[in-house]
Amino acid sequence: MSNTTTCRLKCQQCKTEHEYNLHESVNVTREPELREQLFSGELTRFKCPACGWTGQIWYPLLYHDMQRLFMIWQWPPNSLPEPVEALRGEAMAGYRLRLVANRNELLEKILIFEDHYDDRVMEVVKLALAVQAAKGSGRLIGDWFYAGTIPAEGGSGEMLKFEVLEEDTIYQTSAPRSLYDQLEAALSDxxxxxxxxxxxxxxxxYAYSVAKACT
Known part of the structure; x- marks a missing residue:
């Protein structure tokens, strides 16, 4: 089941403190409504009862999908959680365990796994697209996030959607699914x-390290 705890948060605007119920972990197989609350922002949103200020709250959050066999932990960068021996048992065979640094990475990773892609390959796809886009500007532009699929023009095949976040602007672009397939085959070994x-x-x-190993 999902785990919740109560803490006290200080409003960033009026500086008053209030109790806040946060989800330390969510099991979306047993409570699928929590997935929708996460994607809508409701799950991690704080609204100050005193002044009405609203904002997203960052904290370590474990996302568990038992059906698709993956766990994603929003965890501070440059650190690792304590090893859990139970994760090495037979019940966890086939599980993918990932750490992400922020909400955008968490949502992206969920979409990648739900759409049955390998996130390792997808990171290399994003790097290839970023390098291609940089040829005109001479620099890698923004942070790239997988955002689902759309039908290709003419109805033949599908396109991978991406959102590129640069400062306060979000750009949308796409690439043929065949690019993923080609890189998956090339990187298999x-x-x-x-x-x-x-x-x-x-x-x-990770994508940089894979690309470097291939050169």
């Missing part, structure tokens, strides 16, 4: 295998 029970960060740094 170059990526280290998954280790059961190990939390890992699969992000842009």
């Amino acid at each position: 170059k990526m280290p295998p998954e280790k059961q029970g190990e939390w890992v960060r699969i992000n842009a740094d």
Whole structure:
């Protein structure tokens, strides 16, 4: 089941303190409504009872999908949670365990796994697209996030959607699914295998390391 706890938060605007019920973990197989609350922002939103200020609250949050066999932990960058021996048991065979630094990464990772993609390959896809986009400007632009799929023009195949966040602006772009398929085939023997029970960060740094190993 999902776990909640109560803490006290100080409003960023009026500085008054109030109790806040936060979800330390959510099991969306048993409580699917929590997934929708997470994506809408309701799950991690704080509204000050005194002044009405509203904002998103960051804290370590574990997302668990038992049906699709993955866990994603929103966890502080440059650190790792304590090892959990139970994660190495037979019940966890086939699970993908990921660490993410923020809400955008968390939502993206959920979409990638729900759409049955390998997030390791998807990070390399994003790097390839960012490098291609940078040819005109001479620099890598923004943070790239997978945002689902759309039908290709003419109804043949599908396109991968991406949102590019640069400062306060969000750009949308797409790429053919075939790019993912090509990179998946090319990287099949170059990526280290998954280790059961190990939390890992699969992000842009990972994509750079894979690209470097291929050169």
